[in-house]
Amino acid sequence: MKGSDTEVNLAVNLAEAYNKTDPTFSMAISGGGSGLGITSLLNGQADIANSSRPLTEEELALFKKKNMLLKTVVFAEDATAFVVHSDNPITEIDVKTLSKIMSGQVENWKSVSGQDVPINIYGRQSSSGTYSFIRKKLKIAYSQKAKEMTGNAQILEAIKIDKSGIGYVGAGYISKKIQDNKGIKVLKIKNDADSNAISPLDPTAIKNRLYFFQRPLYQFIPEKSWAKVLSFIQFETKGEGTKIIENSGYYLIQ
Known part of the structure; x- marks a missing residue:
């Protein structure tokens, strides 16, 4: 396999x-x-x-x-989760803003979180199905500055030590043990500015197909x-x- x-x-x-x-x-x-x-x-x-x-x-x-x-x-x-460093003040993000970040249109956190620091993107290599899935869902071409990581675990480890980072991983890689998630924060996703924010870790939302990045x-x-x-x-x-x-x-x- x-x-x-x-x-x-x-x-x-x-x-x-x-x-x-x-x-x-x-x-x-x-x-x-x-x-x-x-x-x-x-x-x-x-x-x-x-x-x-x-x-x-x-x-x-x-x-x-x-x-x-x-x-x-x-x-x-699976529900693909977007993660940031735990010190990042944001708890949710809408799809439009996420598209601008992942495509490189927005390169600084100031307009999103108020922090005047550059955004570092951690993603997967082009052979990854998740890479293709996110690109198609957001209808973007990735920022050329995005770092291509070999797997979900590597993305999580990078985010834990980078307060400017944002990346995506399968929800199955988010541990149910809180101590294992030290250093990362899972963002809730809003389909648009007026909709409810949905967590990829919410089984009821997934069952009702409410999460934007489930597949x-x-x-x-x-x-x-x-x-x-x-x-x-x-x-x-x-x-x-x-x-x-x-x-x-x-x-x-x-």
């Missing part, structure tokens, strides 16, 4: 739990981004590609060219690999795996 960094920790937890029910089952799991996982399928180097985005038209054409039939599993839902999480599986992974897929979508998904900070598909 290769692909999405958003999904990799969850995938490890699911595989470890499933292994306890079937000790003969083993699976090597790595991240690297949704694009890498999908490329690994095309190259015959994976049985499952984790992806936090759907396949592109170009990718679909490549699979068709190779006569590779795929099965698609949507096994969980399904995919697993793409070549038909030739389906038989050997089916029991694992059933475990994560219908069995004990559903509890692991919720306990890991992700959400079940409603």
Whole structure:
């Protein structure tokens, strides 16, 4: 299993739990981004590609060219969280302002938080499904000054030591242990200036599809690999795996 960094920790937890029910089952799991996982399928180097985005038209054409039939599993839902340093006075932000920040139109916190300091953006590499998801949702091109990090954990660590920072991570990377989140603040998101601010950590809001940056999480599986992974897929979508998904900070598909 290769692909999405958003999904990799969850995938490890699911595989470890499933292994306890079937000790003969083993699976090597790595991240690297949704694009890498999908490329690994095309190259015959994976049985499952984790992806936090759907396949592109170009990718679909490549699979068709190779006569590779795929099965698609949507096994969980994620809410992408925007985080700032805990000393940043803001607690919420509207989508329009966020678009201006992430695109580089607004480069200083003064008009947003009152602090006269430059904004440092921490994002993902272009192979990341989250990178593509945020860009499309905000309808922007990222600021050229945005720092490209290899994963969610790296973004969080950067924000913890940068009082001018802002970045995005999967909500599953926000620990339920308050002490683990020392140094970061999760922003509530407003669709516009007049709407209610919604937290990515609010299960009721996610269930009611109120959060602007929520999305399904995919697993793409070549038909030739389906038989050997089916029991694992059933475990994560219908069995004990559903509890692991919720306990890991992700959400079940409603």
